[in-house]
Amino acid sequence: MVGLRQRAWDAAATVVDPEIPVLTIADLGVLRDVVVNGDQVEVAITPTYSGCPAMAMIALDVETALARAGIGNARVITVLAPAWTTDWLSAAGREKLLAYGIAPPPAAGRGGLFATPIVACPRCAATDTEQLAEFGSTSCKALWRCVACREPFDVFKCH
């Protein structure tokens, strides 16, 4: 028989990011931990950005997913440390992003003040690309354009 902790983790891991619905919160590294105390389940999630407006919805979706899996005695807590980084994005998550048309994030870290990373176009794979705007449709994305195929595309920002 599968233990309660594993069942709770598996249920929580089905919840998708409301803004990037091809990624689960497990792919993103937003799902941090599941702790079982008797029959009480506590799920820890962490925000990508401090002001991420999706957190309340994700917490609600986790409670719903657990309830559907027959786990009613659950609560969701938010943890801040360690700070979320795009390095936690799983390999499967990076593949899914690319297939969805969003370039996965370059490796995290600070360059110089104006350093820009090299990003491959998710449609034609050319690296002759340029940033149009550092802030895109959500906190975690920037808007870029491929010079080779002329298509604009989103880049998951390195963070």
Next chain:
Amino acid sequence: MLLAFALRRADDALVLGHRLSEWTGRAPLLEEELALANLALDLIGQARELYALAGEIAGDGRDEDDLAYLRTDREYSNILLVELPRGDFAFTIARQFLYASFVDRWWRATMASTDPRVAAIAAKAEKETAYHLRHSAEWLIRLGDGTDESARRAQAALDKIWPYVGEMFEAEDAALVTAGVCADPPSLRAAWDGGVNAVLAQAKLQRPRDGWMQTGGRAGRHSEHLGPMLAEMQHLQRTHPGAKW
């Protein structure tokens, strides 16, 4: 002591976040509309984390909403720089650059805080303020080294803001600094000067002379601008206490 510290830093972030949010629907171009809203969201998110910490320390049942919406202007302890009206785009960018140049360094130095709760907030905030610094520095260079009009406005903004930068560097509570809870702002002055001077030179803008500096925000003595801003921000919770949707 730690409560007052958390409130000071939360108030800075919330008030500046609110000023940035006022650009929504009014930015000069779509990319900036998104960018300014993103910066506002980061700052309001950081403020929320700090108010939650303050509420935990206060231990009197007040949550982050109570602290943001139910304190008067005299109870707000933000620096005056962040409460100045948003002005034109050059003013907003110049203020953001001067503030981000400070707060990005301050958060990074505060990641080593001996209080794990403060360290956790710092580690999140510094990733975000790094973006704010880069974005505002790029724009300040574009404005300063742009047309005659954009350069004139950028210089006018710097001249107007300069008397307010000194307050950023007022010393933190000595007991907190000694205990390693946060970095002491005066220790970041030299690095700030170097970073700011380099960008101003690239932007072909004149650094205003350091003269008499405005002060008082930390003690709750604010300009005439904070009251109306809070009135707008707080009126819903004050009219309908506890309203939720």
